[in-house]
Amino acid sequence: MSYPEYKQPLNYGQVGTDILAWWKQNSIFEKSVSSREGQPTFVFYEGPPSANGAPGIHHVMARTVKDIFCRYQTLLGKQVPRKGGWDTHGLPIELQVEKELGITKEDIGKKISIEEYNQRCRETVMRFKAQWDDLTEKMGYWVDLDDPYITFEPEYIESCWALLKKLYDKGFLYKGYTIQPYSPAAGTGLSSHELNQPGTYRDVMDTTVVAQFKVVRDAASEKLFAADDAAPLHILAWTTTPWTLPANTGLAVGKNIPYVLVRTFNPYTGTPVRVVLAEALVGKYFTEKGKEASFEDFKSGDKVLPWRIENTFKGADLVGIKYERLFGHATGFPAFENEENAFRVIVGDFVTTEDGTGIVHISPTFGADDFRVAQQNGIPALMVADDEGKLSPIVDRTGRYVAQMGEFGGRWVKNYDGHDQSGADYKTLDESIAIRMKGDGTAFKVEKYEHTYPHCWRTDKPVLYYPLDSWFIKTTAVKDRLIELNKTINWQPASTGTGRFGNWLENLVDWNLSRSRYWGTPLPIWRTQDGTEEICIGSIEQMKQEIDKAVTAEIMTHNPYANGEKVDLHRPYVDDIFLVSPSGQPMYREPDLIDVWFDSGAMPYAQWHYPLENGEKFQKNFPADFIAEGVDQTRGWFFTLHALAVMLEDSVAYKNVMANGLVLDKNGNKMSKRLGNAVDPFATISQYGPDATRWYMIANAQPWDNLKFDVAGITEVQRRFFGTLFNTYSFYALYANLDGFQATETARVPHHELSELDRWILSKLQSLIKEVRGHYDAYDPTKAARAIQDFVTDQLSNWHVRLSRRRFWKGDLTPDKRAAYETLQECLTTVAQLMAPIAPFFAEWLYQNMTDGLRAAGVAESSPFAPESVHLTLLVQADETRIDPALEERMELAQRISSLTHSLRKKSVLKVRQPLQRILVPVFNDNTRAQVGKVEDLICAELNIKHVEFLDDTSGVLVKSVKPNFKRLGQQYGPKLKVVGARIQQMTAEEISTIEKTGQLTVDIEGETYTLAPDDVEIRTQDLPGWLVATDGALTVALDVTLTDELRQEGVARELVNRLQNLRKDSGLEVQDKIRVTLGQQPELQAAVQAFGDYIREEVQALSLDFAPEISDGTVLEFDDYSVPARLEVATA
């Protein structure tokens, strides 16, 4: 038996297991790479997962996408090495370890040594590796698990160091600061995690100030001033932290927010002013009464402030306006660097009209937003030099103003030292500042205000947003290049590239590398105490040499690596290394670790230990042709890969990237262990098999859309697609084995000798190859899957095979039968190839079932079927010469005519078994007539009718209807379309006839004359009097339901065949068994046998068919109006 047959329905889970074992045993994955040696490389980067948690169903999704395109490129003949990788550093692992040990960050180095702690992290991070490896295999994700890159290994870290040094040498690495939550009382920065502790946000009552910033009258602001009006003009801005006002260096407005200019008086000094604020917030500061109040009568101290709106404008109009510093040099406040660029109005995307004035006071040293927009707009921060000449903000690390702050120097910003505040004369710094501003006429409103403010969870004291030292990569220096090169990347979906990623690049700030943690890649920078000398170490070798120097300088006692000891570049070991500066000073390592995203972004280099070795290997595998990860990686891995590639290689890191969406539960909720709606990938795969799972995920929604995961969808895919394909194969195998047919690549029935049906499905197959290749090429696997599915279920199974069944049942291996086998064989093997990237196991199963029997011949002939695995084959090319659009068109006509006729039979209760004489198809052009004519035989066979007759116009019996062609008419008549359309729908039969015959029709509508052309209307057959009629668009079919005696008898014959076939089947006979039949006497049956005996005997494989008055031991056959006993015996040869 050449083709394996399966009596039971296929167990898809078992197929997965079996194929997997076979792959392993025969090293198919390895061969899929090695067999492409010397061919062009398709470079794929594996985004490293972290193995500190169990994998979920969403990982199956992400990895299916990766796998599809790697397998596809392999099928195209490219070599696709796939080095696996593990992400092993970072905060989630540290938090997990802390939780398990029951410690906090503060305990590290005290209750547990850094050494032990990091050892725990190292053990924890690979805890689920076995599960991950298991899932990888079972889902059929082909990636090299034997030689992965692991980010905690010394070589990997060393590569990161080398890259950091390259950046350092290019001047891209610098020490600066960012604004972070900081607790002066505890003297430490707080992580967002710490800030999210319960109880940290509390309601407090603070003094708040609406400050007046005096606008400088110049070209930029002139439009605000009335030409002849010298009254001072101020911008109002509100703050709940008045102590930051002396550090103000900018004001931010909303680009599209409407603002007004209001003439009024300062409530504290009573002097006339004009102020700018958001239109929406006028009511907050001015009363209805004041709108009417007299300016002339106003006296200082009056409750009601008169006011009038003088002008309105958009935020954008204010940008660039300069204003005077609130606390200037004249009153003893310090000058600062770049001061000439400060005190300007800029746009801030965070500005709202929720509260305040719709204008935000910017102090870059004390707010994260402030810092960011200031940096983006070139607004300097107010920094002053301390005693050692080091720059510092106006508040020191203990929470008090520095000495240079004039009258406020040395004051506590908040009560961090616990001093006594109970005295009647006691004033907080905020209050003192507000009082001074009232006097200066720079306060427009001062009030107490209750709001929530974060507090340190350990000291209960307010948190400050404060500049803390960090190391940065100067990504802004290459911003334009990042944007430029991003435009060359093919993003799937494109919107992620232009939108989410593009906008991120447009608003780029420098990459903050520093992390104050323990388990990660240490920053390889050593500095002297005063920070004047530093060195960036780029390799272990260089570090050893520097240690030797330090030993010579007696800064270190000995070189711990002198005798070739294994180097661990983690903390705490690197912290114990001290180096010597050129001037002989000791240098200490900057204590930070680097952002873990640097680790993963460095994988194109570090996975090969480049740049320390493997230069050629790196060049060959850079940049990647393709990467794929979740869309949440946009600012993570996608960015760090891009940033490093641009800065290090002036290149993209990847040419094509797919950002896939989330996997939600079937109700659209996020999956979580807590909610218990997480789907177990192992259970899913073992129950439904990896192929149906993968196919469902890919075919159901495009990978970049979120997927609502519902196992009902998998069972549907299983039944509808895999079940149909399996049935089609089984059908093929059953008959091919009976006939002893085995396909070959040579000596096939020539294409031009094939039947219409065969040439049609092969034409469809070529179109499918073309289409599916196109979709894979465009990184759109969903469309590829849907196209394959449609072909298999609708075209191949439900049309070609259904209509071809008789060809397989009958007689000897004639050329037509051979052609039927060969056609089906070609379709099945091609489908196996096309589906292989998405459903690798089932495709393998199908391919092997179809080709194992001819492997030896295949190998001898070097045929396409020589490879033992479908994944080692080369994907077929579409043969354009076999695509026949006209054939595809007429087959579609046949399908539609069949559908219409079935529907007519149904209406008149005439089962398909009852032959009918003819159908009528009205045709208006020769092409349709010719097209239908060529498929007449198919239609007749499918519908069990004798003839297709055509009806042309000349018959005059057709009743036609007409419909306006709105597209054409609309372009021509525009607004008049309505009346013209209405008129067309009222066209008479004569008018229709006129326009058909003469090619035009003139009609009068509302006094105007219109000339209509045939293209202006769509004419279709509506009815055929006296016939049963069905229509589908322009296609109409009429059925002749007249039954002659002969037709009736043939119907009876068919009924009899049907009953006998059932009997055969019920008796458990094999298809090829011959029988002898004896029937009870019944007039209608006897008449039918008289007329169609040969046909019946042939159909049921009967050597004899006789009637007898008495049937003993028979089975009763039920017909519509009578029952007849029958006996069936197997005929022995």
Place this chain on the structure above:
RNA sequence: GGGCUUGUAGCUCAGGUGGUUAGAGCGCUACACUGAUAAUGUAGAGGUCCCUGGUUCGAGUCCAGGCAGGCCCA
């Protein structure tokens, strides 16, 4: 709050450049078929195309503004 994204039948999804009767599969109902049969065919029920406004002779489609879900930031 910002950026991106999604919203079409009970469910999952299609619906180039605007064209009046919006489709498919599943599910449901009925009938038929029965040598591919846990398949198949035909018919039926099922829609405020998220809402509001605008452009247009005409909007599921284009524009503006909302609403709801999701992701990433703040």
